[in-house]
Amino acid sequence: MNTGILKFVLDGQIVEIDFNKVGFLPSTTVLNYLRSLHGHKGTKEGCAEGDCGACTVVLGELVDEKIRYRSVDSCLLFLPAIHGKQLITVENLAIRNGRETLLHPVQQALVEQYGSQCGFCTPGIAMSLFALFKSDIEISRHNVIHALAGNLCRCTGYDSIYRAALQAYGNRQPDQFEEKEPETTKLLQQIHAEGISLEIKTIDQIYLLPSTLTEAIEIRASNPQARIINGATDTAIRQNKTHEFLLALLDISGVDELKVIRRENNGFYIGAGLSIESFKAFSEKEMPFLLPMFDVFASWQIRNVASIGGNLATASPIGDFIPLFIALNARLELINHQGKRWVGMENFITGYRQNCLEKNELLLGIHIPYAGQGVVFKTEKVSTRRDLDISTLSIAMRLELDTHNKVQDIILAYGGMADRPKRARHVEKFMMGKTWSKGNIQEARALIENDFTPISDARSGSEYRMAAAKNLLLKMLW
Ligand SMILES: Cc1cc2nc3c(=O)[nH]c(=O)nc-3n(C[C@H](O)[C@H](O)[C@H](O)COP(=O)(O)OP(=O)(O)OC[C@H]3O[C@@H](n4cnc5c(N)ncnc54)[C@H](O)[C@@H]3O)c2cc1C
Ligand code: FES
Numbered sequence: 459m460n461t462g463i464l465k466f467v468l469d470g471q472i473v474e475i476d477f478n479k480v481g482f483l484p485s486t487t488v489l490n491y492l493r494s495l496h497g498h499k500g501t502k503e504g505c506a507e508g509d510c511g512a513c514t515v516v517l518g519e520l521v522d523e524k525i526r527y528r529s530v531d532s533c534l535l536f537l538p539a540i541h542g543k544q545l546i547t548v549e550n551l552a553i554r555n556g557r558e559t560l561l562h563p564v565q566q567a568l569v570e571q572y573g574s575q576c577g578f579c580t581p582g583i584a585m586s587l588f589a590l591f592k593s594d595i596e597i598s599r600h601n602v603i604h605a606l607a608g609n610l611c612r613c614t615g616y617d618s619i620y621r622a623a624l625q626a627y628g629n630r631q632p633d634q635f636e637e638k639e640p641e642t643t644k645l646l647q648q649i650h651a652e653g654i655s656l657e658i659k660t661i662d663q664i665y666l667l668p669s670t671l672t673e674a675i676e677i678r679a680s681n682p683q684a685r686i687i688n689g690a691t692d693t694a695i696r697q698n699k700t701h702e703f704l705l706a707l708l709d710i711s712g713v714d715e716l717k718v719i720r721r722e723n724n725g726f727y728i729g730a731g732l733s734i735e736s737f738k739a740f741s742e743k744e745m746p747f748l749l750p751m752f753d754v755f756a757s758w759q760i761r762n763v764a765s766i767g768g769n770l771a772t773a774s775p776i777g778d779f780i781p782l783f784i785a786l787n788a789r790l791e792l793i794n795h796q797g798k799r800w801v802g803m804e805n806f807i808t809g810y811r812q813n814c815l816e817k818n819e820l821l822l823g824i825h826i827p828y829a830g831q832g833v834v835f836k837t838e839k840v841s842t843r844r845d846l847d848i849s850t851l852s853i854a855m856r857l858e859l860d861t862h863n864k865v866q867d868i869i870l871a872y873g874g875m876a877d878r879p880k881r882a883r884h885v886e887k888f889m890m891g892k893t894w895s896k897g898n899i900q901e902a903r904a905l906i907e908n909d910f911t912p913i914s915d916a917r918s919g920s921e922y923r924m925a926a927a928k929n930l931l932l933k934m935l936w
């Protein structure tokens with residue numbers, strides 16, 4: 459492992475940070491770093507919790523010798539996560555030639571379509587539009603709105619921003635980033651050639667960034683006290699909002715073996731480090747029944763870094779993928795330096811935000827068995843806002859009917875109804891062998907009271923949760 463020096467590309471050159479010589483900690487966020495720099499204060503802090511997008515930057519990463527761009531919230535990104543990557547901020551979009559400034563097509567379109575008033579959100583919006591401009595996403599109203607769901611604008615109105623996206627996309631031509639790609643690629647390759655794993659030790663904090671699974675497992679065994687992070691979207695919030703200070707971090711986001719996704723004989727295997735956005739792209743082809751859930755999962759910036767493993771390991775009672783994977787009969791593969799073991803999704807969660815991982819274990823991957831012909835799978839999420847909101851409660855159902863429309867097998871998993879996502883076993887038992895009809899489901903609804911005693915909290919009252927849970931069950935009919 460390389461010791462100490464973080465390296466990334468900014469403003470067309472390699473920047474080096476030696477944490478023992480500067481006033482930053484490894485867990486300093488990219489946003490706070492940028493705000494300390496002359497010439498990069500366009501990146502704004504609005505909420506520091508991933509909700510407003512004012513801090514959006516774009517990361518350029520080498521993938522198969524090409525640079526792939528993705529938007530991220532810099533307020534939730536620890537500095538070492540940009541090791542070996544290109545950091546692009548709003549100041550980098552325009553080309554400056556002496557006194558002349560040539561705006562990037564997305565900036566020009568925002569100007570011409572009146573996409574900015576007070577301007578606070580504008581740098582973040584420009585960066586999200588830039589990421590869209592650099593992607594191969596098909597342009598449509600749905601896709602533009604979806605790409606901007608993580609950007610809040612209080613004054614302009616989204617229609618002018620939407621028109622700007624259409625204009626910029628409409629006359630898409632190679633931009634300066636494409637022209638400079640060979641130079642940037644060389645710089646990134648130079649950093650990668652030195653080895654991409656990193657061990658940063660300062661008086662206050664240790665940050666370990668392995669690049670292989672073997673390294674990650676060894677580090678896990680010898681540093682059981684280190685907090686594992688991947689996308690850090692859950693962990694960074696706690697640092698920002700509750701001032702939680704982490705003495706040691708094990709960042710597994712650089713381990714490619716954790717990002718695998720493959721078809722096996724009896725199901726799909728998904729690496730725990732796969733980003734939610736990559737899982738979404740895979741599901742579009744292989745598991746389209748999951749798409750409604752991706753549509754309401756966080757924002758593009760969050761999904762680009764947040765991992766499946768992070769979502770499951772938080773063991774949150776309102777984590778969206780846990781009920782989903784319970785219903786899918788998923789099993790999780792755990793690994794340590796002595797070997798591997800498998801655990802069922804429901805058994806992995808042992809209590810409120812508790813999982814069964816040993817101190818020296820990592821979550822390696824998830825196995826999802828093929829559903830088989832005729833199996834119906836449905837999900838619903840109830841939240842205060844449609845976009846960028848966590849669940850108040852959610853349901854996921856796997857249903858197998860026989861040729862007489864009778865229930866042969868059923869799994870009904872709820873999130874937000876208990877200290878952890880759980881199956882509604884009384885309801886399931888009642889429905890087995892019965893006709894899948896409105897009358898029977900109406901009758902089964904009362905049994906949810908035997909399965910759950912929901913609590914009241916800031917998101918919702920217990921009465922509301924119970925009523926909504928019963929109604930969600932009815933919604934599974936259609
Ligand atoms: C603005 C915003 C919106 C959000 N919206 C949603 C939403 O709609 N639905 C939802 O479910 N969640 C949501 N979240 C919560 C969170 O972002 C996700 O759960 C995300 O998937 C966490 O993944 P991560 O990689 O970023 O986690 P990290 O913060 O990196 O890790 C989270 C936890 O998992 C552990 N961990 C991570 N990977 C592993 C591994 N391989 N092995 C062992 N332990 C591991 C870490 O130790 C840590 O305790 C949202 C968060 C934000 C900030
Ligand atoms: S500051 Fe609001 S998302 Fe980062």
Ligand code: FES
Nearest residue numbers: 575576579611612
């Ligand atoms: S222009 Fe004012 S917040 Fe968007």
